[in-house]
Amino acid sequence: MCSTPDAPYWAGKGFSYFCNKDCEYFPCHTVPEGEPFNCLFCYCPLYALGRNCGGNFTYLDNGIKDCSRCLLPHKKESYGYITERFQALTEAMRLLEQHRDEAQD
Numbered sequence: 001m002c003s004t005p006d007a008p009y010w011a012g013k014g015f016s017y018f019c020n021k022d023c024e025y026f027p028c029h030t031v032p033e034g035e036p037f038n039c040l041f042c043y044c045p046l047y048a049l050g051r052n053c054g055g056n057f058t059y060l061d062n063g064i065k066d067c068s069r070c071l072l073p074h075k076k077e078s079y080g081y082i083t084e085r086f087q088a089l090t091e092a093m094r095l096l097e098q099h100r101d102e103a104q105d
């Protein structure tokens with residue numbers, strides 16, 4: 001299969017999308033019938049970015065981040081966005097460790 005010059009390297013690849021219809025919770029978010037639903041990022045890796053994840057979240061009164069209305073990790077075309085944010089996750093973890101180390105000094 002040939003890809004178009006503008007298609008990202010991951011487009012149409014098995015590693016960037018799978019749909020687990022056998023999951024007891026499928027679909028865990030309501031989507032129109034027949035719409036592709038990516039289960040690859042179940043338990044969104046961007047949760048740790050807090051308000052900077054880029055998704056459709058709210059914060060509950062108890063301070064918990066509520067992602068129940070966000071479909072970003074389940075969209076087939078989100079693979080590139082999510083993997084591009086891994087560097088931001090790495091930086092967030094580095095800063096967290098730095099603050100922890102400074103607090104221990």
Ligand code: SF4
Pocket residue numbers: 044045046047048053054055056057066067070071072073
């Ligand atoms: S709001 Fe969406 S993108 Fe952000 S952490 Fe939640 S599920 Fe992930």
